[in-house]
Amino acid sequence: MDTRRRSSPRLTLPSILLIVTVTFLATLAVRGAIDGYWGGGAPPSARKVCADETLPSGIHQVDYLYLSIFTNAQTGIDFYQPANFTVPSHTLVHFTIENHDNGSSTVASEYGQVCGTVNDTMDWGNVTTSQVDPADVSHTFTITDGPYVGFNIPVPPAPRSGSHSTVVTFxxxxxxxxxxxxxxxxxxxxxxxxxxxxxxxxxxVI
Ligand SMILES: [Cu+2]
Structure with missing residues (x-):
C-alpha cells in the first residue's frame, strides 16, 4: 500500500467548507476595514456626533440660543429666525426652538431622531425624548457638513388649536x-x- 499517497493533502468536503468560510470572513473583514476608513459603509448622513454625547467635564460656561420658526402670513413661506447664528465653543449651549407652524411633513426616519445633543435627547413640553414620529415632523434643524454632520433636531408642529406654538429645548x-x-x-x-x-x-462656532 502506498502510504505516501494516502498522507498527501486532499481536498475533502470539510476542508473545502473551511476554505470557503475563511475566505468569506476575510472578505468581510477587508470590506469592513475599507468602509471604516473611507466611510463607504455609513449612511449618507453619517452621524459622527450621534453615538455618545455625554457631558464632558471641564465645560463650565453656559450660553443660550433661541430660534423661532414662523410662517409668513402673506406668502405662506416658513422660515427660521434667525437662520444664521453663532455659538461659542467649549460651552454648554441651551437651545430653544419655538415652532409657530402647525403644518406637518414627512421626513426620512433618520431625521425623526434626535442626534448630537447631550444624551441625544431633547425636551418636548414636559417629555424628554430621543425621537419624533417621522410622519409628523414639521421641520428639522440638521447640520449637513463639517464635524457635526448628522446633528439633527426633529421639530414637531404647533398644535392646531389652543397653544400657538410648540417648544423644544436641548x-x-x-x-x-x-x-x-x-x-x-x-x-x-x-x-x-x-x-x-x-x-x-x-x-x-467661534
Ligand atoms: Cu422645513
Missing amino acids: TAFFNDTGTFHWKCEANCGETQMGVDGKMSGLFT
Whole structure:
C-alpha cells in the first residue's frame, strides 16, 4: 500500500467548507476595514456626533440660543429666525426652538431622531425624548457638513388649536470652530426648502 499517497493533502468536503468560510470572513473583514476608513459603509448622513454625547467635564460656561420658526402670513413661506447664528465653543449651549407652524411633513426616519445633543435627547413640553414620529415632523434643524454632520433636531408642529406654538429645548456643545451649513430635511415646501434664510443657513462656532 502506498502510504505516501494516502498522507498527501486532499481536498475533502470539510476542508473545502473551511476554505470557503475563511475566505468569506476575510472578505468581510477587508470590506469592513475599507468602509471604516473611507466611510463607504455609513449612511449618507453619517452621524459622527450621534453615538455618545455625554457631558464632558471641564465645560463650565453656559450660553443660550433661541430660534423661532414662523410662517409668513402673506406668502405662506416658513422660515427660521434667525437662520444664521453663532455659538461659542467649549460651552454648554441651551437651545430653544419655538415652532409657530402647525403644518406637518414627512421626513426620512433618520431625521425623526434626535442626534448630537447631550444624551441625544431633547425636551418636548414636559417629555424628554430621543425621537419624533417621522410622519409628523414639521421641520428639522440638521447640520449637513463639517464635524457635526448628522446633528439633527426633529421639530414637531404647533398644535392646531389652543397653544400657538410648540417648544423644544436641548443642550449641546461644540468644540470645533468654523462655519457650517444647516438645513431643514423635512418636505416642508419647495418655496423654502434649501433656501438660505428660510430653511437653511449658516451655523458658526467661534
Ligand atoms: Cu422645513
